[in-house]
Amino acid sequence: MFDAKKIREDFPILKRKVNGKTLVYFDNAATTQKPVQVINAIRDYYENHNANIHRGVHQLSQEASQMYEDAHHVVGKLIGAKWDETIFTRNTTEGLNLVMYAWAMRKLKKGDEIISTVMEHHSNMVTWQFLKEMGIKLKFVGINDDGTLKMEDYDKLVTRSTKLITVVHASNVVGTINDVRKIGKIAHDNKALFVVDGAQSVPHMPVNVKKMDADFLAFSAHKMLGPTGMGALYGKRSLLQSMDPFMYGGDMIKQVTLEKSTWNDLPWKFEAGTPNICGGVAFAEAVKYLERLKMKNVRKHEEEITKYAMERMSEVDGLKIFGPGDYRNRGGVLSFNLGEIHPHDLATILDEFGVAVRSGQHCAAPLIHLLKAHATTRASFYVYNTKEEVDYFIDVLNKARKVFG
Amino acid sequence: MNIYQENVMDHYKNPRNFGKMKKPDVVSKDANMLCGDEIEIQVKIKNGKIDDIRFSGPGCAISRASGSMLSELVKGKKISDIKKIKDDDLIGMMGIELTPIRRKCALLSLRVLKNGLEKA
Numbered sequence: 148m149f150d151a152k153k154i155r156e157d158f159p160i161l162k163r164k165v166n167g168k169t170l171v172y173f174d175n176a177a178t179t180q181k182p183v184q185v186i187n188a189i190r191d192y193y194e195n196h197n198a199n200i201h202r203g204v205h206q207l208s209q210e211a212s213q214m215y216e217d218a219h220h221v222v223g224k225l226i227g228a229k230w231d232e233t234i235f236t237r238n239t240t241e242g243l244n245l246v247m248y249a250w251a252m253r254k255l256k257k258g259d260e261i262i263s264t265v266m267e268h269h270s271n272m273v274t275w276q277f278l279k280e281m282g283i284k285l286k287f288v289g290i291n292d293d294g295t296l297k298m299e300d301y302d303k304l305v306t307r308s309t310k311l312i313t314v315v316h317a318s319n320v321v322g323t324i325n326d327v328r329k330i331g332k333i334a335h336d337n338k339a340l341f342v343v344d345g346a347q348s349v350p351h352m353p354v355n356v357k358k359m360d361a362d363f364l365a366f367s368a369h370k371m372l373g374p375t376g377m378g379a380l381y382g383k384r385s386l387l388q389s390m391d392p393f394m395y396g397g398d399m400i401k402q403v404t405l406e407k408s409t410w411n412d413l414p415w416k417f418e419a420g421t422p423n424i425c426g427g428v429a430f431a432e433a434v435k436y437l438e439r440l441k442m443k444n445v446r447k448h449e450e451e452i453t454k455y456a457m458e459r460m461s462e463v464d465g466l467k468i469f470g471p472g473d474y475r476n477r478g479g480v481l482s483f484n485l486g487e488i489h490p491h492d493l494a495t496i497l498d499e500f501g502v503a504v505r506s507g508q509h510c511a512a513p514l515i516h517l518l519k520a521h522a523t524t525r526a527s528f529y530v531y532n533t534k535e536e537v538d539y540f541i542d543v544l545n546k547a548r549k550v551f552g
Numbered sequence: 553m554n555i556y557q558e559n560v561m562d563h564y565k566n567p568r569n570f571g572k573m574k575k576p577d578v579v580s581k582d583a584n585m586l587c588g589d590e591i592e593i594q595v596k597i598k599n600g601k602i603d604d605i606r607f608s609g610p611g612c613a614i615s616r617a618s619g620s621m622l623s624e625l626v627k628g629k630k631i632s633d634i635k636k637i638k639d640d641d642l643i644g645m646m647g648i649e650l651t652p653i654r655r656k657c658a659l660l661s662l663r664v665l666k667n668g669l670e671k672a
């Protein structure tokens with residue numbers, strides 16, 4: 148049974164006071180809190196197993212190597228991938244950059260085209276802009292008023308030069324869950340690669356790289372109960388094998404002479420240098436925590452909270468929520484504006500009452516402008532959030548309305 | 553401490569010298585990186601003094617109130633004196649305690665004005 152109240156007991160930080168009030172943490176799209184199981188895994192790693200990996204025959208090195216390799220199995224399994232197709236990175240941003248540097252920059256040529264969307268986080272937009280210098284064209288699928296993608300744009304934008312189609316699976320601003328299966332099919336029907344930004348989907352719902360037929364999928368540990376500085380990139384094995392490394396140095400080579408080297412096996416070929424070993428171990432612990440809850444239950448819980456929050460927020464005078472009206476088509480991310488109150492002011496008032504939300508442009512400036520907003524306030528939910536917290540949040544919104552009324 | 557004190561809210565709700573003027577001598581503009589808020593300040597100069605001033609652009613209560621207070625403060629003042637205004641002078645005038653992040657909101661107007669006067 149999924150019990151958010153019980154889950155809360157695993158999160159020490161939720162007991163903390165902020166400005167004299169009990170913390171209500173609604174900034175989960177930015178980063179999530181960490182359960183004691185993950186915190187203990189970090190402690191256990193450094194207290195009992197710490198060593199460098201792949202280079203020592205001594206006991207600790209063997210333990211650390213095994214734990215780090217096991218972590219790839221755990222994280223890969225969550226998304227239906229093999230362990231050696233699961234490359235550990237620092238975050239989503241690094242994963243997408245890896246695809247850009249190690250695939251796109253080497254395999255694409257002048258006149259080739261990439262299709263992204265206007266809904267992207269800067270990390271899946273700015274990264275590709277870099278290729279313009281090589282004469283590669285970047286095109287964007289637009290959005291409808293309700294924050295859904297204009298799917299018909301793909302027909303207009305796809306040409307024989309389209310070599311890569313990339314999309315955010317779940318939006319960190321409007322919450323929209325995009326139809327990745329359909330977009331993946333469009334990509335592959337046109338012999339283009341399909342790259343998915345899973346930063347806001349992998350933490351919140353069942354995601355399977357085989358079902359969506361992704362060539363690459365990037366996500367971050369810190370948005371799913373894990374540590375910062377840790378993420379993963381899934382890549383199809385055949386593709387990863389056909390690519391040259393992203394970075395060069397130790398651990399990613401098999402044989403080295405002064406003149407040349409041969410690349411190590413997957414995934415190490417893409418993990419040059421001493422990695423964040425402890426981070427990988429803690430990431431796996433976070434995934435195990437989520438798997439005990441089961442991703443479909445995580446999704447169900449967030450649907451319930453989101454539905455409830457949307458209903459309660461619609462009772463607040465002058466409040467406008469951006470994105471799809473149906474909670475079933477969106478993640479637990481609610482961007483909104485309250486009358487003329489500036490999001491920074493609203494977030495400051497919420498903070499005075501212990502409620503943590505994000506305000507601003509959410510690293511998606513082009514999207515915010517398309518929404519004809521200047522900035523928004525964003526509440527985003529996770530496994531430990533409750534309806535009682537939503538009620539409290541609504542009370543504070545009403546107080547804010549009075550201060551600024 | 554509540555930063556939305558009466559005087560701040562008064563300047564926010566009824567900002568002084570808000571809007572645009574015809575034929576300004578100086579126009580200066582900048583954005584707050586964090587939120588994308590923009591302030592544009594226009595100034596008319598006469599005999600080395602600010603004869604008139606207008607500020608505009610979307611902003612939070614803190615940035616708008618500080619713009620409003622700053623505009624009142626500098627009107628009629630010598631440019632050489634305005635260049636000497638310190639960050640804490642303006643924040644002191646607002647009479648509230650600000651976190652480092654919100655300080656940036658409060659100081660945007662002063663930065664924009666000073667940058668503009670450099671060019672004047």
Ligand SMILES: Cc1ncc(COP(=O)(O)O)c(C=O)c1O
Binds near residue numbers: 317318367
């Ligand atoms: C949709 C989306 N993509 C990418 C990112 C970037 O993630 P990270 O900062 O962990 O690289 C984020 C994080 O805010 C996000 O929400």
